[in-house]
Amino acid sequence: MKGAQSGQRAGDGGNTPPLSVLDDSGKPRPLSVSQLASSIDHALRSGLPASVLVEGEISSLSHRTHYYFSLKDDRSVIGAVFFASAAARSKIKPEHGQRVIAKGRVEFYAPSGRVSLIVTSLQPVGEGELEQRYKQLVEDLRAKGWFDPEIKNALPSFPRKVAIVTSKDGAAVQDVIDTFARRCPSIELAIVDVRVQGEQAKGQISRAIRSLDSNRDRLGLDAVIVTRGGGSLEDLWAFNEPEVAEAIHNATLPIVAAIGHETDTTISELVADERAATPTQAAMRLSPDRAALVEQLTSLRNRLDRSVGTRLRFEHQRLDQIRSSRSMRDPRELIAVYRDRTRALHDRASSGLRHHIAHQRSSLDTLAIRLTRVQPAAVHARRQERIEQLAARLNRVMSRAITQRREELEHTARELHAIGPAQVLARGFTLTLGSDGKALRTIAQAQPGSNIETVLSDGRVRSRVESEDEGKDPRLVPTKPAPLRKKRGTKRSGDHGPGLFG
Amino acid sequence: MSKKKSSSASEVPYEQLIEQLEGIVDQIEGGELGLEESIKGYEQGIELVKRARTILDRAEQRITELNAETLDETNE
Numbered sequence: 139m140k141g142a143q144s145g146q147r148a149g150d151g152g153n154t155p156p157l158s159v160l161d162d163s164g165k166p167r168p169l170s171v172s173q174l175a176s177s178i179d180h181a182l183r184s185g186l187p188a189s190v191l192v193e194g195e196i197s198s199l200s201h202r203t204h205y206y207f208s209l210k211d212d213r214s215v216i217g218a219v220f221f222a223s224a225a226a227r228s229k230i231k232p233e234h235g236q237r238v239i240a241k242g243r244v245e246f247y248a249p250s251g252r253v254s255l256i257v258t259s260l261q262p263v264g265e266g267e268l269e270q271r272y273k274q275l276v277e278d279l280r281a282k283g284w285f286d287p288e289i290k291n292a293l294p295s296f297p298r299k300v301a302i303v304t305s306k307d308g309a310a311v312q313d314v315i316d317t318f319a320r321r322c323p324s325i326e327l328a329i330v331d332v333r334v335q336g337e338q339a340k341g342q343i344s345r346a347i348r349s350l351d352s353n354r355d356r357l358g359l360d361a362v363i364v365t366r367g368g369g370s371l372e373d374l375w376a377f378n379e380p381e382v383a384e385a386i387h388n389a390t391l392p393i394v395a396a397i398g399h400e401t402d403t404t405i406s407e408l409v410a411d412e413r414a415a416t417p418t419q420a421a422m423r424l425s426p427d428r429a430a431l432v433e434q435l436t437s438l439r440n441r442l443d444r445s446v447g448t449r450l451r452f453e454h455q456r457l458d459q460i461r462s463s464r465s466m467r468d469p470r471e472l473i474a475v476y477r478d479r480t481r482a483l484h485d486r487a488s489s490g491l492r493h494h495i496a497h498q499r500s501s502l503d504t505l506a507i508r509l510t511r512v513q514p515a516a517v518h519a520r521r522q523e524r525i526e527q528l529a530a531r532l533n534r535v536m537s538r539a540i541t542q543r544r545e546e547l548e549h550t551a552r553e554l555h556a557i558g559p560a561q562v563l564a565r566g567f568t569l570t571l572g573s574d575g576k577a578l579r580t581i582a583q584a585q586p587g588s589n590i591e592t593v594l595s596d597g598r599v600r601s602r603v604e605s606e607d608e609g610k611d612p613r614l615v616p617t618k619p620a621p622l623r624k625k626r627g628t629k630r631s632g633d634h635g636p637g638l639f640g
Numbered sequence: 641m642s643k644k645k646s647s648s649a650s651e652v653p654y655e656q657l658i659e660q661l662e663g664i665v666d667q668i669e670g671g672e673l674g675l676e677e678s679i680k681g682y683e684q685g686i687e688l689v690k691r692a693r694t695i696l697d698r699a700e701q702r703i704t705e706l707n708a709e710t711l712d713e714t715n716e
Contacts, residue, residue: 294653294655295655296653296654296655296695297653298651298653298654301706306705315701315703318701319701323698323699323700323701324695324696324697324698324699324701325701326701326702326703326704327701327702327703327704328703328704328705328706329703329704329705329706330705330706330707330708330711331705331707331708332708342708345708345709346708349709349711350711353711357706357711358651360653428696431654431696432696434658435658435689435692435693435696438658438661438662438665438685438689439685439686439689441665441669442661442664442665442668442682442685442686442689445665445668445669445678445682446668446678446679446681446682448669449668449671449675449678450675453675
């Protein structure tokens, strides 16, 4: 207060005329206090930017509904008010002696005649506490491997149902809904309304994620989007809380996170399976382009048709080939093939067998020959052969002897015939037989009155004996050659004479 | 509403339908199947195409709101 007064005093030394209003006669009239207050307010507004950043130390702190304190440095001091609405959003609460950077606007408060800084946010001086906490948490979770790409769940390319964890009053939810409606309306959406900033946010967000994950089957969920629109670091802070990060990390459902602006990276986004720059992009990651899917499906359908068509054509051709083959035209061809094959096999088998038999036989012959050489039968055979040779010789000798005898016999027979009774009769001699049929050799045998029979060369004459005369007929005296014949004949007649006719 | 929900939950995911369909087409194209199996596969494929097409052609967007604590549907 003192400082402000001295400042005003310093302004009095200038040459500018005093601020006043003119009356009807044109004479200056003093301002009312309210008029002055209004002018001060106007001067402050036009002379200072709407928002200033002031660094100082907090002192004279009082807290009822709102925070009242002074910001001071070593030479000056200014009053400050931190209204409850702004303080609720702040990550740090004002503390006595704390060095801070206060952001706010300068106002002249007429009822108390004071100039005050209306603080909209507070940050600790140097590196902010939140930044420190953020960096520390990132380090911890990175060390735990929570950001590793390998542990990320794959996003479904065509989820059936997606849950959206966000504030239903924010702009983000509408972006998500619109994107799904445009790209793939068949995906069902489930909105889970949560606080996305303030004290309750971290609890609500993490609980929502946990219960969605454990009820994924009942709800038919395939993915979750966690999203929030842009804001300050303080606004987005819930998404840097370890509790939320853990819920996202433990979830088996694929989670896409899009928190704040693209330049902000919250821990939730680092832990999530996929980070998207904006809510719209998060929705696009989970909504396939329907047109592209229709094209893919059509192409698959065409491939299916073609594949079966090709197969059917192939089978037709094969069938045609078989039908037109020789063996189908004439089944005998088919049989012939098998018959030829059978014959070939048979030939091979029998030639093999023949060969085998021939071989066996030849060795048998060899053995037989060797056997005949060593066995007594061979000796016997040789003897037999000798006997046969001798027998043959005997036969030859014997038959020659027989032939000789037979020729001699025939010669004798011919001679005998030449001297036989038939020849005698033919020469004119007769033979006379008595009644008893015996040849008459003496006249004594021819009694007169008896019947006799005379044999001639060509027949017989029967007659009766009248008489007989003794004495030889001269005609019957033998001629010269007779002795030879007689010799022989005598010889013979002595042996065989009576038997010649008898 | 509950009827709708259960039907969508028991529905085979689109990706699975497409995977099955691709598998069948690959098998027929590769000549791994006999003729009868190919024709059977074709019939199955056509059925899968129909089901996938039904999912794609679903036009109305279904949005429900779930209570963050109970996950019950809230009626606005």
